[in-house]
Amino acid sequence: MKAWTPVPQVVGIIGLGKLGSALGLKLRDRGFRVLGSVKSPKSRERLTKMGFEVHLDNNVVVSKSDVVILSVKPYNVEEISVKTEKPLISFVAGVPLSKLSAFSNRPFRAMTNVALTTIAVTGPYDEQIDGLLKAISPRVIWVDEKLIDPLTVVLGSGPALVAKLLDSFVRASVDIGVPWDIAKEVADELFRYVPLLMRQRSPEELVEMIATPGGTTIKALVEMAEIERVMASAFEGAMARLVPKR
Ligand SMILES: NC(=O)c1ccc[n+]([C@@H]2O[C@H](COP(=O)([O-])OP(=O)(O)OC[C@H]3O[C@@H](n4cnc5c(N)ncnc54)[C@H](OP(=O)(O)O)[C@@H]3O)[C@@H](O)[C@H]2O)c1
Incomplete structure:
Protein backbone atom coordinates (compact mmCIF):
# COMPACT_ATOMS: atom_id res chain seq x y z
CA MET A 1 0.00 0.00 0.00
CA LYS A 2 1.28 3.49 -0.88
CA ALA A 3 2.41 5.48 2.16
CA TRP A 4 0.28 8.54 2.93
CA THR A 5 2.18 11.68 2.08
CA PRO A 6 1.27 14.89 3.91
CA VAL A 7 0.94 18.11 1.92
CA PRO A 8 3.97 20.42 2.17
CA GLN A 9 3.89 22.73 5.17
CA VAL A 10 6.19 25.52 4.04
CA VAL A 11 5.23 27.27 0.82
CA GLY A 12 7.56 29.77 -0.83
CA ILE A 13 5.98 32.23 -3.25
CA ILE A 14 8.27 33.93 -5.74
CA GLY A 15 6.28 37.06 -6.65
CA LEU A 16 4.03 38.06 -3.73
CA GLY A 17 2.00 40.45 -5.91
CA LYS A 18 -1.76 40.58 -6.48
CA LEU A 19 -2.16 36.87 -7.23
CA GLY A 20 0.79 35.66 -5.14
CA SER A 21 -0.42 37.42 -1.99
CA ALA A 22 -4.02 36.17 -2.52
CA LEU A 23 -2.57 32.62 -2.70
CA GLY A 24 -0.35 33.31 0.31
CA LEU A 25 -3.15 34.70 2.48
CA LYS A 26 -5.38 31.70 1.70
CA LEU A 27 -2.57 29.22 2.46
CA ARG A 28 -1.75 31.03 5.68
CA ASP A 29 -5.42 30.86 6.72
CA ARG A 30 -5.27 27.11 6.10
CA GLY A 31 -2.34 26.69 8.49
CA PHE A 32 0.60 26.65 6.05
CA ARG A 33 3.75 28.59 6.74
CA VAL A 34 4.14 31.03 3.86
CA LEU A 35 7.15 33.06 2.86
CA GLY A 36 7.91 34.82 -0.36
CA SER A 37 9.90 37.21 -2.46
CA VAL A 38 9.38 40.45 -4.34
CA LYS A 39 11.61 42.70 -6.39
CA SER A 40 11.41 46.05 -4.60
CA PRO A 41 12.21 46.95 -0.97
CA LYS A 42 8.96 49.01 -0.97
CA SER A 43 6.82 45.92 -1.66
CA ARG A 44 8.87 43.97 0.87
CA GLU A 45 8.08 46.60 3.54
CA ARG A 46 4.34 46.58 2.70
CA LEU A 47 4.08 42.78 2.76
CA THR A 48 6.14 42.48 5.94
CA LYS A 49 3.53 44.70 7.62
CA MET A 50 0.93 42.14 6.47
CA GLY A 51 2.85 39.52 8.45
CA PHE A 52 4.65 37.76 5.58
CA GLU A 53 8.30 36.72 5.76
CA VAL A 54 9.58 38.46 2.64
CA HIS A 55 12.95 38.20 0.90
CA LEU A 56 14.54 39.93 -2.06
CA ASP A 57 16.57 36.80 -2.88
CA ASN A 58 14.54 34.05 -4.57
CA ASN A 59 17.09 31.39 -3.67
CA VAL A 60 16.54 32.01 0.05
CA VAL A 61 12.82 31.40 -0.50
CA VAL A 62 13.51 28.18 -2.40
CA SER A 63 15.93 26.88 0.24
CA LYS A 64 13.46 27.48 3.11
CA SER A 65 10.38 25.96 1.37
CA ASP A 66 8.95 22.50 0.73
CA VAL A 67 7.21 23.67 -2.43
CA VAL A 68 7.65 26.79 -4.54
CA ILE A 69 4.95 28.85 -6.25
CA LEU A 70 5.98 31.15 -9.10
CA SER A 71 3.76 34.20 -9.59
CA VAL A 72 5.79 36.92 -11.29
CA LYS A 73 4.69 38.72 -14.46
CA PRO A 74 5.64 36.85 -17.67
CA TYR A 75 8.23 39.55 -18.53
CA ASN A 76 10.00 38.95 -15.18
CA VAL A 77 10.50 35.22 -15.79
CA GLU A 78 13.82 35.80 -17.58
CA GLU A 79 15.24 37.28 -14.33
CA ILE A 80 14.48 34.14 -12.32
CA SER A 81 17.59 32.05 -11.74
CA VAL A 82 16.50 29.37 -9.29
CA LYS A 83 17.21 25.68 -9.79
CA THR A 84 15.64 23.16 -7.47
CA GLU A 85 14.50 19.57 -7.10
CA LYS A 86 11.49 20.74 -5.11
CA PRO A 87 8.11 20.96 -6.85
CA LEU A 88 7.42 24.33 -8.47
CA ILE A 89 3.89 25.43 -9.39
CA SER A 90 3.81 28.31 -11.84
CA PHE A 91 0.77 30.56 -12.27
CA VAL A 92 2.59 32.68 -14.86
CA ALA A 93 0.48 33.25 -17.97
CA GLY A 94 1.80 31.81 -21.21
CA VAL A 95 4.97 30.14 -19.86
CA PRO A 96 5.00 26.42 -20.81
CA LEU A 97 6.19 23.45 -18.74
CA SER A 98 9.16 23.02 -21.10
CA LYS A 99 10.47 26.43 -19.97
CA LEU A 100 9.63 25.86 -16.29
CA SER A 101 11.82 22.77 -16.22
CA ALA A 102 14.81 25.18 -16.18
CA PHE A 103 13.78 26.12 -12.60
CA SER A 104 12.70 22.76 -11.20
CA ASN A 105 12.78 19.13 -12.27
CA ARG A 106 9.22 18.83 -10.84
CA PRO A 107 7.38 21.66 -12.61
CA PHE A 108 3.59 22.15 -12.61
CA ARG A 109 1.73 24.81 -14.53
CA ALA A 110 -1.46 26.17 -13.03
CA MET A 111 -4.04 28.87 -13.57
CA THR A 112 -6.60 30.55 -11.34
CA ASN A 113 -7.76 34.10 -10.68
CA VAL A 114 -7.56 36.59 -7.82
CA ALA A 115 -10.88 35.27 -6.47
CA LEU A 116 -9.29 31.78 -6.41
CA THR A 117 -12.54 30.28 -7.77
CA THR A 118 -11.12 27.21 -9.55
CA ILE A 119 -7.56 26.03 -10.08
CA ALA A 120 -6.58 24.31 -13.32
CA VAL A 121 -3.25 22.49 -13.18
CA THR A 122 -1.12 20.46 -15.54
CA GLY A 123 1.82 18.12 -15.00
CA PRO A 124 2.07 14.50 -13.82
CA TYR A 125 -0.68 13.98 -11.22
CA ASP A 126 0.75 14.40 -7.72
CA GLU A 127 -1.21 13.81 -4.52
CA GLN A 128 0.76 16.40 -2.51
CA ILE A 129 0.30 19.11 -5.11
CA ASP A 130 -3.39 18.24 -5.41
CA GLY A 131 -3.75 18.52 -1.61
CA SER A 168 -23.31 46.16 -18.80
CA PHE A 169 -26.50 44.60 -17.41
CA VAL A 170 -26.72 47.28 -14.72
CA ARG A 171 -26.06 50.17 -17.14
CA ALA A 172 -28.64 48.88 -19.64
CA SER A 173 -31.16 48.64 -16.77
CA VAL A 174 -30.42 52.22 -15.71
CA ASP A 175 -30.75 53.29 -19.36
CA ILE A 176 -34.43 52.20 -19.34
CA GLY A 177 -35.10 54.00 -16.06
CA VAL A 178 -34.29 51.53 -13.26
CA PRO A 179 -32.55 53.33 -10.33
CA TRP A 180 -28.87 52.37 -9.86
CA ASP A 181 -29.31 50.68 -6.48
CA ILE A 182 -32.23 48.52 -7.65
CA ALA A 183 -30.47 47.68 -10.94
CA LYS A 184 -27.39 46.51 -9.02
CA GLU A 185 -29.42 44.41 -6.59
CA VAL A 186 -31.44 42.76 -9.38
CA ALA A 187 -28.31 42.03 -11.46
CA ASP A 188 -26.45 40.65 -8.44
CA GLU A 189 -29.28 38.21 -7.63
CA LEU A 190 -29.66 37.14 -11.27
CA PHE A 191 -25.94 36.47 -11.74
CA ARG A 192 -26.03 34.29 -8.62
CA TYR A 193 -29.31 32.50 -9.25
CA VAL A 194 -29.32 31.76 -13.01
CA PRO A 195 -26.26 29.42 -12.93
CA LEU A 196 -28.19 27.29 -10.41
CA LEU A 197 -31.22 27.19 -12.74
CA MET A 198 -28.95 26.23 -15.66
CA ARG A 199 -27.90 23.09 -13.79
CA GLN A 200 -31.47 21.83 -14.24
CA ARG A 201 -32.36 23.30 -17.65
CA SER A 202 -30.49 24.02 -20.87
CA PRO A 203 -30.23 27.70 -21.93
CA GLU A 204 -32.75 26.94 -24.74
CA GLU A 205 -35.28 25.47 -22.29
CA LEU A 206 -34.85 28.44 -20.00
CA VAL A 207 -35.38 30.93 -22.85
CA GLU A 208 -38.49 29.06 -24.10
CA MET A 209 -39.96 29.18 -20.58
CA ILE A 210 -39.56 32.95 -20.43
CA ALA A 211 -39.89 34.30 -23.97
CA THR A 212 -43.50 34.73 -25.18
CA PRO A 213 -43.79 34.85 -29.01
CA GLY A 214 -43.93 38.49 -30.03
CA GLY A 215 -43.10 39.54 -26.46
CA THR A 216 -40.47 41.70 -24.80
CA THR A 217 -37.94 38.98 -23.83
CA ILE A 218 -37.55 37.69 -27.39
CA LYS A 219 -37.15 41.28 -28.64
CA ALA A 220 -34.30 41.87 -26.15
CA LEU A 221 -32.69 38.52 -27.03
CA VAL A 222 -32.81 39.21 -30.78
CA GLU A 223 -31.16 42.59 -30.15
CA MET A 224 -28.46 40.79 -28.09
CA ALA A 225 -27.65 38.27 -30.86
CA GLU A 226 -24.29 39.93 -31.55
CA ILE A 227 -23.04 39.20 -28.03
CA GLU A 228 -21.84 35.71 -28.97
CA ARG A 229 -19.70 37.02 -31.83
CA VAL A 230 -18.37 39.90 -29.73
CA MET A 231 -17.42 37.53 -26.89
CA ALA A 232 -15.78 35.01 -29.24
CA SER A 233 -13.76 37.79 -30.85
CA ALA A 234 -12.73 39.17 -27.42
CA PHE A 235 -11.52 35.74 -26.27
CA GLU A 236 -9.67 35.14 -29.58
CA GLY A 237 -7.98 38.53 -29.25
CA ALA A 238 -6.84 37.72 -25.71
CA MET A 239 -5.50 34.32 -26.85
CA ALA A 240 -3.60 35.93 -29.73
CA ARG A 241 -1.94 38.29 -27.24
CA LEU A 242 -1.09 35.46 -24.84
CA VAL A 243 0.41 32.89 -27.17
CA PRO A 244 3.17 34.99 -28.86
CA LYS A 245 4.69 35.51 -25.38
CA ARG A 246 6.35 32.13 -25.94
N1 LIG B 1 -3.68 39.17 -11.32
C1 LIG B 1 -4.47 38.22 -11.81
O1 LIG B 1 -5.70 38.34 -11.81
C2 LIG B 1 -3.88 36.94 -12.36
C3 LIG B 1 -4.73 35.88 -12.69
C4 LIG B 1 -4.17 34.72 -13.20
C5 LIG B 1 -2.81 34.62 -13.40
N2 LIG B 1 -2.02 35.68 -13.10
C6 LIG B 1 -0.58 35.56 -13.34
O2 LIG B 1 0.08 35.75 -12.11
C7 LIG B 1 1.33 36.39 -12.34
C8 LIG B 1 1.43 37.57 -11.40
O3 LIG B 1 0.44 38.49 -11.73
P1 LIG B 1 0.03 39.65 -10.69
O4 LIG B 1 -1.15 40.31 -11.26
O5 LIG B 1 -0.03 39.10 -9.33
O6 LIG B 1 1.30 40.61 -10.85
P2 LIG B 1 1.89 41.65 -9.79
O7 LIG B 1 0.84 42.13 -8.87
O8 LIG B 1 2.66 42.66 -10.58
O9 LIG B 1 2.91 40.75 -8.95
C9 LIG B 1 4.14 40.33 -9.43
C10 LIG B 1 5.06 40.25 -8.23
O10 LIG B 1 6.29 39.67 -8.70
C11 LIG B 1 7.35 40.37 -8.05
N3 LIG B 1 8.55 40.21 -8.87
C12 LIG B 1 8.88 40.76 -10.07
N4 LIG B 1 10.08 40.33 -10.49
C13 LIG B 1 10.55 39.51 -9.53
C14 LIG B 1 11.75 38.77 -9.36
N5 LIG B 1 12.70 38.80 -10.30
N6 LIG B 1 11.88 38.02 -8.24
C15 LIG B 1 10.93 37.98 -7.28
N7 LIG B 1 9.75 38.66 -7.39
C16 LIG B 1 9.57 39.42 -8.49
C17 LIG B 1 6.88 41.80 -7.99
O11 LIG B 1 7.62 42.49 -7.02
P3 LIG B 1 7.43 44.07 -6.78
O12 LIG B 1 6.13 44.20 -6.03
O13 LIG B 1 8.59 44.44 -5.93
O14 LIG B 1 7.40 44.70 -8.12
C18 LIG B 1 5.40 41.60 -7.62
O15 LIG B 1 5.24 41.54 -6.24
C19 LIG B 1 1.37 36.78 -13.80
O16 LIG B 1 2.21 35.92 -14.51
C20 LIG B 1 -0.05 36.63 -14.27
O17 LIG B 1 -0.10 36.15 -15.58
C21 LIG B 1 -2.51 36.83 -12.56
Missing part, protein backbone atom coordinates in the same frame (compact mmCIF):
# COMPACT_ATOMS: atom_id res chain seq x y z
CA LEU A 132 -1.92 21.85 -1.49
CA LEU A 133 -4.04 23.33 -4.29
CA LYS A 134 -7.25 22.02 -2.70
CA ALA A 135 -6.30 23.97 0.44
CA ILE A 136 -6.48 27.07 -1.79
CA SER A 137 -9.65 26.12 -3.71
CA PRO A 138 -11.76 22.97 -3.39
CA ARG A 139 -12.23 23.08 -7.16
CA VAL A 140 -8.96 21.75 -8.61
CA ILE A 141 -8.99 20.31 -12.13
CA TRP A 142 -6.05 18.45 -13.68
CA VAL A 143 -5.98 19.21 -17.40
CA ASP A 144 -3.86 18.69 -20.48
CA GLU A 145 -1.31 21.50 -20.91
CA LYS A 146 -2.96 22.68 -24.13
CA LEU A 147 -5.97 23.81 -22.07
CA ILE A 148 -3.99 26.14 -19.83
CA ASP A 149 -3.77 28.95 -22.44
CA PRO A 150 -7.53 29.14 -23.14
CA LEU A 151 -8.17 28.78 -19.40
CA THR A 152 -5.84 31.71 -18.78
CA VAL A 153 -8.35 33.84 -20.70
CA VAL A 154 -11.54 32.25 -19.33
CA LEU A 155 -10.43 31.59 -15.74
CA GLY A 156 -7.54 34.02 -15.18
CA SER A 157 -9.31 37.01 -16.74
CA GLY A 158 -12.72 35.59 -15.72
CA PRO A 159 -13.56 37.93 -12.83
CA ALA A 160 -12.87 41.02 -15.00
CA LEU A 161 -14.91 39.61 -17.90
CA VAL A 162 -17.88 38.64 -15.73
CA ALA A 163 -17.68 42.04 -13.96
CA LYS A 164 -17.95 43.66 -17.40
CA LEU A 165 -21.07 41.60 -18.25
CA LEU A 166 -22.66 42.41 -14.90
CA ASP A 167 -21.83 46.09 -15.27
Whole structure:
Protein backbone atom coordinates (compact mmCIF):
# COMPACT_ATOMS: atom_id res chain seq x y z
CA MET A 1 0.00 0.00 0.00
CA LYS A 2 1.28 3.49 -0.88
CA ALA A 3 2.41 5.48 2.16
CA TRP A 4 0.28 8.54 2.93
CA THR A 5 2.18 11.68 2.08
CA PRO A 6 1.27 14.89 3.91
CA VAL A 7 0.94 18.11 1.92
CA PRO A 8 3.97 20.42 2.17
CA GLN A 9 3.89 22.73 5.17
CA VAL A 10 6.19 25.52 4.04
CA VAL A 11 5.23 27.27 0.82
CA GLY A 12 7.56 29.77 -0.83
CA ILE A 13 5.98 32.23 -3.25
CA ILE A 14 8.27 33.93 -5.74
CA GLY A 15 6.28 37.06 -6.65
CA LEU A 16 4.03 38.06 -3.73
CA GLY A 17 2.00 40.45 -5.91
CA LYS A 18 -1.76 40.58 -6.48
CA LEU A 19 -2.16 36.87 -7.23
CA GLY A 20 0.79 35.66 -5.14
CA SER A 21 -0.42 37.42 -1.99
CA ALA A 22 -4.02 36.17 -2.52
CA LEU A 23 -2.57 32.62 -2.70
CA GLY A 24 -0.35 33.31 0.31
CA LEU A 25 -3.15 34.70 2.48
CA LYS A 26 -5.38 31.70 1.70
CA LEU A 27 -2.57 29.22 2.46
CA ARG A 28 -1.75 31.03 5.68
CA ASP A 29 -5.42 30.86 6.72
CA ARG A 30 -5.27 27.11 6.10
CA GLY A 31 -2.34 26.69 8.49
CA PHE A 32 0.60 26.65 6.05
CA ARG A 33 3.75 28.59 6.74
CA VAL A 34 4.14 31.03 3.86
CA LEU A 35 7.15 33.06 2.86
CA GLY A 36 7.91 34.82 -0.36
CA SER A 37 9.90 37.21 -2.46
CA VAL A 38 9.38 40.45 -4.34
CA LYS A 39 11.61 42.70 -6.39
CA SER A 40 11.41 46.05 -4.60
CA PRO A 41 12.21 46.95 -0.97
CA LYS A 42 8.96 49.01 -0.97
CA SER A 43 6.82 45.92 -1.66
CA ARG A 44 8.87 43.97 0.87
CA GLU A 45 8.08 46.60 3.54
CA ARG A 46 4.34 46.58 2.70
CA LEU A 47 4.08 42.78 2.76
CA THR A 48 6.14 42.48 5.94
CA LYS A 49 3.53 44.70 7.62
CA MET A 50 0.93 42.14 6.47
CA GLY A 51 2.85 39.52 8.45
CA PHE A 52 4.65 37.76 5.58
CA GLU A 53 8.30 36.72 5.76
CA VAL A 54 9.58 38.46 2.64
CA HIS A 55 12.95 38.20 0.90
CA LEU A 56 14.54 39.93 -2.06
CA ASP A 57 16.57 36.80 -2.88
CA ASN A 58 14.54 34.05 -4.57
CA ASN A 59 17.09 31.39 -3.67
CA VAL A 60 16.54 32.01 0.05
CA VAL A 61 12.82 31.40 -0.50
CA VAL A 62 13.51 28.18 -2.40
CA SER A 63 15.93 26.88 0.24
CA LYS A 64 13.46 27.48 3.11
CA SER A 65 10.38 25.96 1.37
CA ASP A 66 8.95 22.50 0.73
CA VAL A 67 7.21 23.67 -2.43
CA VAL A 68 7.65 26.79 -4.54
CA ILE A 69 4.95 28.85 -6.25
CA LEU A 70 5.98 31.15 -9.10
CA SER A 71 3.76 34.20 -9.59
CA VAL A 72 5.79 36.92 -11.29
CA LYS A 73 4.69 38.72 -14.46
CA PRO A 74 5.64 36.85 -17.67
CA TYR A 75 8.23 39.55 -18.53
CA ASN A 76 10.00 38.95 -15.18
CA VAL A 77 10.50 35.22 -15.79
CA GLU A 78 13.82 35.80 -17.58
CA GLU A 79 15.24 37.28 -14.33
CA ILE A 80 14.48 34.14 -12.32
CA SER A 81 17.59 32.05 -11.74
CA VAL A 82 16.50 29.37 -9.29
CA LYS A 83 17.21 25.68 -9.79
CA THR A 84 15.64 23.16 -7.47
CA GLU A 85 14.50 19.57 -7.10
CA LYS A 86 11.49 20.74 -5.11
CA PRO A 87 8.11 20.96 -6.85
CA LEU A 88 7.42 24.33 -8.47
CA ILE A 89 3.89 25.43 -9.39
CA SER A 90 3.81 28.31 -11.84
CA PHE A 91 0.77 30.56 -12.27
CA VAL A 92 2.59 32.68 -14.86
CA ALA A 93 0.48 33.25 -17.97
CA GLY A 94 1.80 31.81 -21.21
CA VAL A 95 4.97 30.14 -19.86
CA PRO A 96 5.00 26.42 -20.81
CA LEU A 97 6.19 23.45 -18.74
CA SER A 98 9.16 23.02 -21.10
CA LYS A 99 10.47 26.43 -19.97
CA LEU A 100 9.63 25.86 -16.29
CA SER A 101 11.82 22.77 -16.22
CA ALA A 102 14.81 25.18 -16.18
CA PHE A 103 13.78 26.12 -12.60
CA SER A 104 12.70 22.76 -11.20
CA ASN A 105 12.78 19.13 -12.27
CA ARG A 106 9.22 18.83 -10.84
CA PRO A 107 7.38 21.66 -12.61
CA PHE A 108 3.59 22.15 -12.61
CA ARG A 109 1.73 24.81 -14.53
CA ALA A 110 -1.46 26.17 -13.03
CA MET A 111 -4.04 28.87 -13.57
CA THR A 112 -6.60 30.55 -11.34
CA ASN A 113 -7.76 34.10 -10.68
CA VAL A 114 -7.56 36.59 -7.82
CA ALA A 115 -10.88 35.27 -6.47
CA LEU A 116 -9.29 31.78 -6.41
CA THR A 117 -12.54 30.28 -7.77
CA THR A 118 -11.12 27.21 -9.55
CA ILE A 119 -7.56 26.03 -10.08
CA ALA A 120 -6.58 24.31 -13.32
CA VAL A 121 -3.25 22.49 -13.18
CA THR A 122 -1.12 20.46 -15.54
CA GLY A 123 1.82 18.12 -15.00
CA PRO A 124 2.07 14.50 -13.82
CA TYR A 125 -0.68 13.98 -11.22
CA ASP A 126 0.75 14.40 -7.72
CA GLU A 127 -1.21 13.81 -4.52
CA GLN A 128 0.76 16.40 -2.51
CA ILE A 129 0.30 19.11 -5.11
CA ASP A 130 -3.39 18.24 -5.41
CA GLY A 131 -3.75 18.52 -1.61
CA LEU A 132 -1.92 21.85 -1.49
CA LEU A 133 -4.04 23.33 -4.29
CA LYS A 134 -7.25 22.02 -2.70
CA ALA A 135 -6.30 23.97 0.44
CA ILE A 136 -6.48 27.07 -1.79
CA SER A 137 -9.65 26.12 -3.71
CA PRO A 138 -11.76 22.97 -3.39
CA ARG A 139 -12.23 23.08 -7.16
CA VAL A 140 -8.96 21.75 -8.61
CA ILE A 141 -8.99 20.31 -12.13
CA TRP A 142 -6.05 18.45 -13.68
CA VAL A 143 -5.98 19.21 -17.40
CA ASP A 144 -3.86 18.69 -20.48
CA GLU A 145 -1.31 21.50 -20.91
CA LYS A 146 -2.96 22.68 -24.13
CA LEU A 147 -5.97 23.81 -22.07
CA ILE A 148 -3.99 26.14 -19.83
CA ASP A 149 -3.77 28.95 -22.44
CA PRO A 150 -7.53 29.14 -23.14
CA LEU A 151 -8.17 28.78 -19.40
CA THR A 152 -5.84 31.71 -18.78
CA VAL A 153 -8.35 33.84 -20.70
CA VAL A 154 -11.54 32.25 -19.33
CA LEU A 155 -10.43 31.59 -15.74
CA GLY A 156 -7.54 34.02 -15.18
CA SER A 157 -9.31 37.01 -16.74
CA GLY A 158 -12.72 35.59 -15.72
CA PRO A 159 -13.56 37.93 -12.83
CA ALA A 160 -12.87 41.02 -15.00
CA LEU A 161 -14.91 39.61 -17.90
CA VAL A 162 -17.88 38.64 -15.73
CA ALA A 163 -17.68 42.04 -13.96
CA LYS A 164 -17.95 43.66 -17.40
CA LEU A 165 -21.07 41.60 -18.25
CA LEU A 166 -22.66 42.41 -14.90
CA ASP A 167 -21.83 46.09 -15.27
CA SER A 168 -23.31 46.16 -18.80
CA PHE A 169 -26.50 44.60 -17.41
CA VAL A 170 -26.72 47.28 -14.72
CA ARG A 171 -26.06 50.17 -17.14
CA ALA A 172 -28.64 48.88 -19.64
CA SER A 173 -31.16 48.64 -16.77
CA VAL A 174 -30.42 52.22 -15.71
CA ASP A 175 -30.75 53.29 -19.36
CA ILE A 176 -34.43 52.20 -19.34
CA GLY A 177 -35.10 54.00 -16.06
CA VAL A 178 -34.29 51.53 -13.26
CA PRO A 179 -32.55 53.33 -10.33
CA TRP A 180 -28.87 52.37 -9.86
CA ASP A 181 -29.31 50.68 -6.48
CA ILE A 182 -32.23 48.52 -7.65
CA ALA A 183 -30.47 47.68 -10.94
CA LYS A 184 -27.39 46.51 -9.02
CA GLU A 185 -29.42 44.41 -6.59
CA VAL A 186 -31.44 42.76 -9.38
CA ALA A 187 -28.31 42.03 -11.46
CA ASP A 188 -26.45 40.65 -8.44
CA GLU A 189 -29.28 38.21 -7.63
CA LEU A 190 -29.66 37.14 -11.27
CA PHE A 191 -25.94 36.47 -11.74
CA ARG A 192 -26.03 34.29 -8.62
CA TYR A 193 -29.31 32.50 -9.25
CA VAL A 194 -29.32 31.76 -13.01
CA PRO A 195 -26.26 29.42 -12.93
CA LEU A 196 -28.19 27.29 -10.41
CA LEU A 197 -31.22 27.19 -12.74
CA MET A 198 -28.95 26.23 -15.66
CA ARG A 199 -27.90 23.09 -13.79
CA GLN A 200 -31.47 21.83 -14.24
CA ARG A 201 -32.36 23.30 -17.65
CA SER A 202 -30.49 24.02 -20.87
CA PRO A 203 -30.23 27.70 -21.93
CA GLU A 204 -32.75 26.94 -24.74
CA GLU A 205 -35.28 25.47 -22.29
CA LEU A 206 -34.85 28.44 -20.00
CA VAL A 207 -35.38 30.93 -22.85
CA GLU A 208 -38.49 29.06 -24.10
CA MET A 209 -39.96 29.18 -20.58
CA ILE A 210 -39.56 32.95 -20.43
CA ALA A 211 -39.89 34.30 -23.97
CA THR A 212 -43.50 34.73 -25.18
CA PRO A 213 -43.79 34.85 -29.01
CA GLY A 214 -43.93 38.49 -30.03
CA GLY A 215 -43.10 39.54 -26.46
CA THR A 216 -40.47 41.70 -24.80
CA THR A 217 -37.94 38.98 -23.83
CA ILE A 218 -37.55 37.69 -27.39
CA LYS A 219 -37.15 41.28 -28.64
CA ALA A 220 -34.30 41.87 -26.15
CA LEU A 221 -32.69 38.52 -27.03
CA VAL A 222 -32.81 39.21 -30.78
CA GLU A 223 -31.16 42.59 -30.15
CA MET A 224 -28.46 40.79 -28.09
CA ALA A 225 -27.65 38.27 -30.86
CA GLU A 226 -24.29 39.93 -31.55
CA ILE A 227 -23.04 39.20 -28.03
CA GLU A 228 -21.84 35.71 -28.97
CA ARG A 229 -19.70 37.02 -31.83
CA VAL A 230 -18.37 39.90 -29.73
CA MET A 231 -17.42 37.53 -26.89
CA ALA A 232 -15.78 35.01 -29.24
CA SER A 233 -13.76 37.79 -30.85
CA ALA A 234 -12.73 39.17 -27.42
CA PHE A 235 -11.52 35.74 -26.27
CA GLU A 236 -9.67 35.14 -29.58
CA GLY A 237 -7.98 38.53 -29.25
CA ALA A 238 -6.84 37.72 -25.71
CA MET A 239 -5.50 34.32 -26.85
CA ALA A 240 -3.60 35.93 -29.73
CA ARG A 241 -1.94 38.29 -27.24
CA LEU A 242 -1.09 35.46 -24.84
CA VAL A 243 0.41 32.89 -27.17
CA PRO A 244 3.17 34.99 -28.86
CA LYS A 245 4.69 35.51 -25.38
CA ARG A 246 6.35 32.13 -25.94
N1 LIG B 1 -3.68 39.17 -11.32
C1 LIG B 1 -4.47 38.22 -11.81
O1 LIG B 1 -5.70 38.34 -11.81
C2 LIG B 1 -3.88 36.94 -12.36
C3 LIG B 1 -4.73 35.88 -12.69
C4 LIG B 1 -4.17 34.72 -13.20
C5 LIG B 1 -2.81 34.62 -13.40
N2 LIG B 1 -2.02 35.68 -13.10
C6 LIG B 1 -0.58 35.56 -13.34
O2 LIG B 1 0.08 35.75 -12.11
C7 LIG B 1 1.33 36.39 -12.34
C8 LIG B 1 1.43 37.57 -11.40
O3 LIG B 1 0.44 38.49 -11.73
P1 LIG B 1 0.03 39.65 -10.69
O4 LIG B 1 -1.15 40.31 -11.26
O5 LIG B 1 -0.03 39.10 -9.33
O6 LIG B 1 1.30 40.61 -10.85
P2 LIG B 1 1.89 41.65 -9.79
O7 LIG B 1 0.84 42.13 -8.87
O8 LIG B 1 2.66 42.66 -10.58
O9 LIG B 1 2.91 40.75 -8.95
C9 LIG B 1 4.14 40.33 -9.43
C10 LIG B 1 5.06 40.25 -8.23
O10 LIG B 1 6.29 39.67 -8.70
C11 LIG B 1 7.35 40.37 -8.05
N3 LIG B 1 8.55 40.21 -8.87
C12 LIG B 1 8.88 40.76 -10.07
N4 LIG B 1 10.08 40.33 -10.49
C13 LIG B 1 10.55 39.51 -9.53
C14 LIG B 1 11.75 38.77 -9.36
N5 LIG B 1 12.70 38.80 -10.30
N6 LIG B 1 11.88 38.02 -8.24
C15 LIG B 1 10.93 37.98 -7.28
N7 LIG B 1 9.75 38.66 -7.39
C16 LIG B 1 9.57 39.42 -8.49
C17 LIG B 1 6.88 41.80 -7.99
O11 LIG B 1 7.62 42.49 -7.02
P3 LIG B 1 7.43 44.07 -6.78
O12 LIG B 1 6.13 44.20 -6.03
O13 LIG B 1 8.59 44.44 -5.93
O14 LIG B 1 7.40 44.70 -8.12
C18 LIG B 1 5.40 41.60 -7.62
O15 LIG B 1 5.24 41.54 -6.24
C19 LIG B 1 1.37 36.78 -13.80
O16 LIG B 1 2.21 35.92 -14.51
C20 LIG B 1 -0.05 36.63 -14.27
O17 LIG B 1 -0.10 36.15 -15.58
C21 LIG B 1 -2.51 36.83 -12.56
